[in-house]
Amino acid sequence: MLNRLSAMLLIRPGEGAQVGYFFALFVTIGVGMALGRGTTDALFFKRYGIEYLPVMYVLVSVLLAGVALIYAAFVDLIPSERFFRILLGTLAGLLALNWAAITFGGSDLVYPAYFLLYEVASELLLIHGALYLGQNLVQTQSKRLIPVILAGHTIGVIAGGLFLAFASRALGVQNVLLVWAALLGTSFALLTLWHRRRGVSPYFRAPRKERSRLRQSVTQVRQGVRLLGASPLLKWASVGLFFMVISVYVLSYSVNRVYTHSFETEESLSAFFGILTAVTSTIALLLQVFVTNRVIRRFGVRSVNLVFPATSLLSFTALFASFSLPAAILGSFNKDALMPAFRNPVHNVFMAALPGQLQGRARAMSLVIVMPLALLVAGLFLWAAQPLDSTRYLALLGIIAAAGFLFFSHRMNAAYIREIVQNLRERLFLPEQQIRDLARSGDGQAVRDIERGVMHDNDEISLAYARVLLRSAPERATEVLPRRLETAGRATRDQFIRMLRPLESTHLRDRLRVHLGSGDVRLDATLLFALFEVCDPQARSSVLRLLERHEPRLRAAGIYGALHYPVPELEQAALDAWLELLRDPSPQLTLTGVELLLPELQDFHSREPLYGGSRDALMRLLGCEDTRFVRAALKALRNRPAGPDATWFTDPVVSLHAHPDPSIREACLRCVHLLPPDMRQQVLIAGVQDAHPRVRVTAVRVMAEPHQDPVDFLCRCLTGQDMSSPRAQEAMITRLIEIGAPPDVMLEVSLARAADARRMRGARATLRRAAPGLAAGLRLLDHVLEERMHQFIDLALLALQASADDQEIAALRAGLQSKDPRQFADACELLANISHQGLARSLLSLLEDDGDGGRDPLTFDSLEALFQWGLQRTDPWLRECVTHCERTARTGADRPMAVL
Numbered sequence: 001m002l003n004r005l006s007a008m009l010l011i012r013p014g015e016g017a018q019v020g021y022f023f024a025l026f027v028t029i030g031v032g033m034a035l036g037r038g039t040t041d042a043l044f045f046k047r048y049g050i051e052y053l054p055v056m057y058v059l060v061s062v063l064l065a066g067v068a069l070i071y072a073a074f075v076d077l078i079p080s081e082r083f084f085r086i087l088l089g090t091l092a093g094l095l096a097l098n099w100a101a102i103t104f105g106g107s108d109l110v111y112p113a114y115f116l117l118y119e120v121a122s123e124l125l126l127i128h129g130a131l132y133l134g135q136n137l138v139q140t141q142s143k144r145l146i147p148v149i150l151a152g153h154t155i156g157v158i159a160g161g162l163f164l165a166f167a168s169r170a171l172g173v174q175n176v177l178l179v180w181a182a183l184l185g186t187s188f189a190l191l192t193l194w195h196r197r198r199g200v201s202p203y204f205r206a207p208r209k210e211r212s213r214l215r216q217s218v219t220q221v222r223q224g225v226r227l228l229g230a231s232p233l234l235k236w237a238s239v240g241l242f243f244m245v246i247s248v249y250v251l252s253y254s255v256n257r258v259y260t261h262s263f264e265t266e267e268s269l270s271a272f273f274g275i276l277t278a279v280t281s282t283i284a285l286l287l288q289v290f291v292t293n294r295v296i297r298r299f300g301v302r303s304v305n306l307v308f309p310a311t312s313l314l315s316f317t318a319l320f321a322s323f324s325l326p327a328a329i330l331g332s333f334n335k336d337a338l339m340p341a342f343r344n345p346v347h348n349v350f351m352a353a354l355p356g357q358l359q360g361r362a363r364a365m366s367l368v369i370v371m372p373l374a375l376l377v378a379g380l381f382l383w384a385a386q387p388l389d390s391t392r393y394l395a396l397l398g399i400i401a402a403a404g405f406l407f408f409s410h411r412m413n414a415a416y417i418r419e420i421v422q423n424l425r426e427r428l429f430l431p432e433q434q435i436r437d438l439a440r441s442g443d444g445q446a447v448r449d450i451e452r453g454v455m456h457d458n459d460e461i462s463l464a465y466a467r468v469l470l471r472s473a474p475e476r477a478t479e480v481l482p483r484r485l486e487t488a489g490r491a492t493r494d495q496f497i498r499m500l501r502p503l504e505s506t507h508l509r510d511r512l513r514v515h516l517g518s519g520d521v522r523l524d525a526t527l528l529f530a531l532f533e534v535c536d537p538q539a540r541s542s543v544l545r546l547l548e549r550h551e552p553r554l555r556a557a558g559i560y561g562a563l564h565y566p567v568p569e570l571e572q573a574a575l576d577a578w579l580e581l582l583r584d585p586s587p588q589l590t591l592t593g594v595e596l597l598l599p600e601l602q603d604f605h606s607r608e609p610l611y612g613g614s615r616d617a618l619m620r621l622l623g624c625e626d627t628r629f630v631r632a633a634l635k636a637l638r639n640r641p642a643g644p645d646a647t648w649f650t651d652p653v654v655s656l657h658a659h660p661d662p663s664i665r666e667a668c669l670r671c672v673h674l675l676p677p678d679m680r681q682q683v684l685i686a687g688v689q690d691a692h693p694r695v696r697v698t699a700v701r702v703m704a705e706p707h708q709d710p711v712d713f714l715c716r717c718l719t720g721q722d723m724s725s726p727r728a729q730e731a732m733i734t735r736l737i738e739i740g741a742p743p744d745v746m747l748e749v750s751l752a753r754a755a756d757a758r759r760m761r762g763a764r765a766t767l768r769r770a771a772p773g774l775a776a777g778l779r780l781l782d783h784v785l786e787e788r789m790h791q792f793i794d795l796a797l798l799a800l801q802a803s804a805d806d807q808e809i810a811a812l813r814a815g816l817q818s819k820d821p822r823q824f825a826d827a828c829e830l831l832a833n834i835s836h837q838g839l840a841r842s843l844l845s846l847l848e849d850d851g852d853g854g855r856d857p858l859t860f861d862s863l864e865a866l867f868q869w870g871l872q873r874t875d876p877w878l879r880e881c882v883t884h885c886e887r888t889a890r891t892g893a894d895r896p897m898a899v900l
Contacts, residue, residue: 011145019145022133023152025190029129030156031163032183033122034277038164039176040118041256042270043102048111050260051386053253056112057379060119061372067120068368071128079204080132081195085188087128091121092184099177114177123371130348135201138825142352144293146345151288154340157281165274169267232415234362236408237350238370240309243404245374247312248339250398251331253382254319254391258328276329280336287341295342300832301349302413308334308343309406316398323391350412353419353826417808420830447473454480459492470499482511494526501530509536525553532561543567547577552592556581563601575604582613587629590617597636606641614640615648622652627661634667637674646674657683662692669698688728689876696731704735711741718749725875726791729753733799747836750799754842757792760785761846763869766860778888781881788878790816793843800836808834816847 006012011019044056075083094117101110137145164176171179195201263269296304315334318327354362385393450472453465462484470477481496488496497512509531516524528546531539539561546558547570555577561567562574581593594617597605605614614636621633634656637649653675657668669687672680687699703717704710714732733749764785767778794813801809808830815827828847834840860866870882 011148015141015145018136019148021190021194022136022145022149025187025194026129026149026153027156027159028183028187028190029125030153031160032156032180032187033125033153034157034160034274034281035164035176035180035183036118036122038161038270038273038277039173039180040115041273042173042267044111044115045256045260046265046269048108048115050257052112053256054379054382054386056115056119057249057253057375057382059112060116061375061379063116064120064123064375065368065372067124068372071124075128075131079195079200080128080135081191081201084128084132085191087121087124088184088188088191091117092181092188095177095181095184099174099181102174102177126344127366130344130351132201133348134352135203138203138821141825142349144297146348147288147292147296147341150340150345151285154281154285154288158278158285161274161277161281163274165271165278169271173267173270231354231362231419233350233353233412233419236411236415237347238366240405240408240412241366241370242374243401243408244309244312244343245371246378247316247398247401247405248335249375249378250382250394250401251312251315251319251335253378254323254394254398255328255331257391258323258325262325276332277336280333281340283333284337284341287337288345292341292345296346296349301346301829302416302833304342305346305350305409305413306406308338309402309409311338312402313399313406316395316402320392320395320399323395349829350416353416353829417830417833420811420826447476451476451480454484457487459489462488463492463495466496466499485512485515493520493523497523497526497530502534509534513538521551521553525551525557528554528557529560532557532564535565540565540567543570547573552581552589556592556596559596560598560601563604575610578604579610579613582610582617587621587624587626590621591629591632593617594621594632594636597639599639602639619648619652622649622656627659627664630656630659630664631667634664634671638667638670640671640674642673649674650676650679654679654683657686662690662695665690665692666695666698669695669702672702688731689725689874690727693727693731696727697734700728700731700735704739710739711736711745714741715745715749718752725873725878726788726795728874729795730798733795736799737801746799746801750796750836751839753792753796753799754839757789757796757846758842760789760792763860763866764789766863766866770863770866778885781885784878784881788875789846793846796839796843797831800834800839 006016044050044053071083098110098114098117101107102114133142133146133149163179167176259269259272263272292304311334315327315331318330321327351362381397382394385397447469450465450469454462454469456462456465466477466481466484469480478500481500485493485496493515500512512527512530516527528539528542532543543558543561543565544567546554547562549555549558559574559578559581562570567574578593578596581589581596584590584593594614597614604610618633618636618640621629624630634653637653640646649671653668653671656664659665659668665687668683672683675683684699684703687695688703690696690699700714704713707713714736718729718732733746733753736746736749764782767782767785794816797809797813797816812827812830812834815823815830818824818827828844831840831844831847860869867882867886870878871886873879
């Protein structure tokens with residue numbers, strides 16, 4: 001029974017105790033809030049006068065701003081539960097003092113004081129309660145559980161309203177204050193007991209402390225204001241809140257004015273408020289428990305965010321037509337039933353999209369500036385409108401405020417997804433692509449930031465920024481990199497010059513020429529190669545001198561210069577020197593000769609004796625243990641035509657494609673044109689299944705190059721059994737994106753990968769239902785199937801990057817792969833809002849699965865069918881696991897598995 005109720009309320013295993021605690025806490029707070037609301041209105045309206053209500057709104061705005069400054073000082077500095085205890089204890093003490101002043105004092109000012117106390121306390125409890133939940137729940141939990149938790153608050157309000165309706169005459173309205181104080185003490189005890197056992201709220205992150213609390217308060221509010229420019233979501237949410245507060249308080253004044261004129265005594269008015277509170281809260285409860293979370297899951301938070309603004313507009317339209325008791329009751333239904341049922345849960349989800357360390361500042365800014373300002377505007381307008389005979393002015397102001405609320409809620413919806421994407425980008429991966437995009441867009445500040453990175457003292461950091469600058473703003477790179485050369489290390493200077501090649505600019509060549517003759521042979525050789533490459537006229541005169549040098553790199557530069565310019569009178573000397581390097585027994589000298597086997601010199605090294613000399617040199621280097629020599633030989637083989645001596649390289653290339661160094665395996669793939677067709681296919685398939693992503697991408701690129709329609713070829717490979725592992729499919733999808741496959745093709749690929757993910761889930765369900773105990777081997781297979789399911793989900797999203805917003809999907813993928821539950825929850829929320837809703841629902845059903853397999857379709861009729869399917873796939877690890885499980889099932893022995 002309890003499990004069925006939990007499933008109906010979307011409470012997952014392990015969440016029961018936490019939801020029960022929050023539910024009890026908010027029930028207790030809700031009872032107290034209902035007692036406070038009813039007694040405040042009854043005492044103030046009947047003993048002081050509703051005509052002073054606009055003045056109270058103005059006073060509330062001033063007091064709320066001051067109290068909120070104190071709130072801002074502590075809200076992010078201490079855990080939310082600790083501040084909650086301070087708030088509850090302080091409020092209970094003030095209620096006791098207020099009760100004493102009403103009972104034993106003779107001043108009427110105690111009623112405005114009580115009104116101010118309730119208004120400020122209710123706002124603080126509402127806002128801090130949302131922050132408290134945000135520090136204890138992640139985004140996906142919030143969508144499911146906050147409606148249930150807030151239903152506890154609504155149940156409390158119902159109970160408080162019924163208590164007020166039947167007990168206010170017996171106890172006296174003023175004595176109800178003591179009951180409220182006792183409930184606050186109960187809430188204090190619940191908070192203390194829970195966190196004594198569970199510790200601090202799990203998502204609390206303390207900021208840097210400051211000595212001055214006032215300075216901290218002002219800093220919090222100032223930071224919140226600055227956030228308005230940095231966060232479109234916060235900006236539009238704040239403007240929407242401004243109009244919402246005006247509409248709610250104008251509506252509250254309007255309906256209370258009708259009620260005060262309809263009921264003559266404070267007891268009858270208090271009893272009516274109790275019944276009205278109970279009825280509207282019961283409706284809110286039913287909506288929260290059975291409607292809200294399902295509507296949010298079905299239509300999304302952005303659609304539900306528009307419900308309360310729209311119904312507020314309808315409520316004021318009814319009051320404009322008839323300022324009477326039925327229209328007033330409709331208005332109360334809107335603010336007391338629909339607001340807690342729809343607006344409050346959705347608003348909490350929207351605020352949870354902000355970075356955790358900024359949520360408190362944003363709420364503090366709302367309390368200190370937005371709400372007081374809105375109250376001030378509402379109070380001044382109501383005060384000015386009181387002398388007017390027509391009540392339509394009140395309804396007209398409400399219509400204007402509700403229309404503004406609806407408009408800016410729509411703008412808030414548009415900013416919601418962008419906020420989630422931005423936060424995921426900042427938290428999960430380096431924004432190199434975004435930096436390049438900014439630089440290309442002409443953002444001067446972005447380019448200047450990259451240039452400062454190039455000038456960083458650390459050579460590795462400088463190189464990383466140099467690559468970004470070279471891709472995004474190459475004209476600036478030719479200005480900045482030469483300046484950094486003056487302080488760079490030898491290896492870094494060499495890499496900078498290689499980045500700048502070809503040196504097309506005369507100005508750039510002149511700037512780099514000053515580094516010649518610095519005593520660094522390697523740097524001189526690299527620079528001379530770069531100058532010879534563009535046939536620099538000034539460098540031509542140094543060719544003869546270089547051919548006579550003993551340093552092999554400088555002599556190689558001379559060879560290149562003599563043949564590339566060309567210098568006809570030095571051609572034979574250069575060829576002789578080149579052959580001498582290739583035949584030298586020293587691998588280092590041989591390497592220098594092999595590095596000259598460039599495409600632009602192919603007319604020379606494709607003829608004897610260089611052709612045979614280079615073949616022998618390459619064979620010697622391929623047999624070296626030093627991977628530097630092997631890598632250089634394979635690089636040279638890339639440009640060697642598949643001539644009659646290609647069989648010489650078959651055995652070395654085939655054996656090296658299993659080398660432990662991934663750079664060697666990748667280089668082998670570039671040489672498969674020298675292999676027979678059957679061996680070529682074997683090496684390429686092994687490369688596509690390789691453990692290293694760069695090797696896989698290169699293998700796919702080489703496979704697709706000979707085909708006139710590479711998109712069709714890769715799509716056929718994706719549907720075939722030979723490429724069924726996630727590794728292979730990732731490489732092929734990446735290549736499809738690189739060559740610009742049409743969006744409709746990529747969408748089909750994405751849907752197919754989602755189907756593979758569902759099949760993996762179905763396989764898990766088959767496994768768990770057929771063998772509930774799951775022996776060791778079956779447990780491993782279960783884990784592998786789960787891993788493959790998540791990998792295929794990622795592949796479906798990877799394919800979607802080509803047919804949807806690239807940056808959003810990239811952030812989504814990073815969030816789903818994150819181990820941080822809040823980032824994972826943000827990614828799920830982003831997935832729910834992508835344009836392809838069918839795919840989104842399919843993937844979300846997989847991500848939100850509780851893992852018991854109870855809702856999964858049986859994809860396979862039996863374990864034997866599952867094993868047969870697994871053995872047919874070319875996924876090595878999955879096939880090995882299935883083989884082990886099949887052997888275990890057949891022999892009854894759980895033997896150790898081979899480690900791949």
